[in-house]
Amino acid sequence: MKNYLLSRLSLLIGFLLGAQFFVTFLLIFALYVSTFFLFNQEESLKHFVFNYKVHGIIFCSFLSISAGSIINQFYDREKDKITRPFRSRIQSFLKQKYFLYAYLLLNTLSLGIAAFISYRVFVFFLIYQFLMWLYSHKLSKILILNNLSFVGLSLYPFFGMLVYYQTYSVQLMLMSVFLFLILTSIDIIKDILTFHADRIFGYDTLANTFGIKAAKAITIVLVVLNLYVSAIIVDHHHLHNWMSGYFSVGMLLQIVIVYLLLNKSKFYSFSALNLLRLWVFIGILCMLIDGIIAYLQ
Template identity: 60%
Template sequence: MSSEKSNPIPLNPPVKSLFYRLSQFVGFLLGARFFVAILLTFALYVSTFFLFNQDENFSSFVFDFKVHGIIFCTVLTILAGGIINQFYDVEKDHVVKPFRSRIQSFLKQKYFLYIYLFLSIISLGIATFISYRVLLFFIFYQFVMWYYSHKLSRILIVNNLTFVALTLYPFFGMMVYYQTFSRKVLLMAIFLFLILLIIDIVKDTLTRKVDDVFGYITIPNFFSKKTTITIIISLIVITMLVSGKIVDKSGLTGFMAYYFAAGLFVFITCIFLLINSTRRNKFITLNILRFWVFIGIISMLLNGIYGKI
């Protein structure tokens, strides 16, 4: 009895072309960290109106085109930064993120560079129309993003600090724009800096061997496993102290007060997971902390809806 090999059904040329174009588009979205940019845009709008903007009413904020222009420039710069980071990390991503790399392979690297230049130029062009200070702000932002991807991401401790600083840089810009300097804002900035720093170090523990192979000197592949966990737990304890200080001294009420109070239990859970330091527990810790940052944005939004912070 003869057996025939079953061949996959070939795609029609139009269907094949559509699939290829769709794969290119999805590859671009992943390469540009599009979904991260959406989250940061949402966080920027929420924090700008409900935290930094203490005087304008909602209608004035809606028609403040300078603010929308700054946020739009920020989004374009973040997308461009994601692309240039992907360009420099392409070999590492083939090992760490094989599925994403496979999708990104549908779009040649030179096109990623063209899009990077296009987004950067558009961002600087819009910034020029807003003011020369905004232009200088984004020139510096784009330069440090490129230099981080090119050089700083491979330097011990500097890589973590620079990554977190770049994430918070747009929020700092909005704070300066509205001249919102207070003890409450300072403590919340320290809290966010610490939690993002912890997230970045925990993420590095999951890619320790790959980072070592490709020459990225990180805390997990420079120090011992025990020392790394001690550093992370120490940072969590400091974050808990800052969180307690915010609840005790800053006069927060409503959802934000509940957020920082409940955060103490979240951080204790993370410490217990890290004490029994398995890869699975690190992954769970990473996602708990990421989710808790998102909950903080939602808490600020709800707090703002039912009354300014």
């Protein structure tokens, strides 16, 4: 009985890791926070809570992102044996055909809900699912396109909510540029850390095409550019206390990131990667806190 429960638990953990549910939940949390406190300028909390279209779109995003993670691990499974041996070992308890079944089920369910909302939402997610498959199948191995498509797909649901609420401003554009640059930096650093595996399996990343030094130099340029964008946001746009502090402290953090990338040690690159990921999460929390404070006033 004990062995049976352990095997079932291993299957569940393997599936959750394959679908990257934990990362997906973070993205959905970020989508909810940004939708209500950033994109939604007029709708009250009551109307937002009972707006089935918004919740339907976000749930479709959750299903589509989970499906995209599954198909991505399907194509990257050989590479993951080198770069993520523990996760690959856990996933080996579950046959690949079950991941594919889950991929089809999640996508079908997402499109079904999207069609119920509107044909525009259906088309939006149909395109999204196709692009995620294309990224996993082809784009992830093409130089520069791999980084741009990864970031673009990460931001795709946020762009959808932006269009839904028709909320456009210079401040939002600058914050989008900030997020785009930080996600691009994260993806390039990730490629630096998986340099050898990418070369073995034919992934044409900046690191294995131009060398690690060149990839780090490009990342440093992006970080410095993001520092400038942060300064513009702080100086020229009115932000609430927590978000203002976030971008102000972020300028110091980006100087630290540059220092870490100038070091040759792999540990420093790994530290820079995790600091940037952590900073994205802190940004979500700061937006949530500022939004709650503004709502209660």
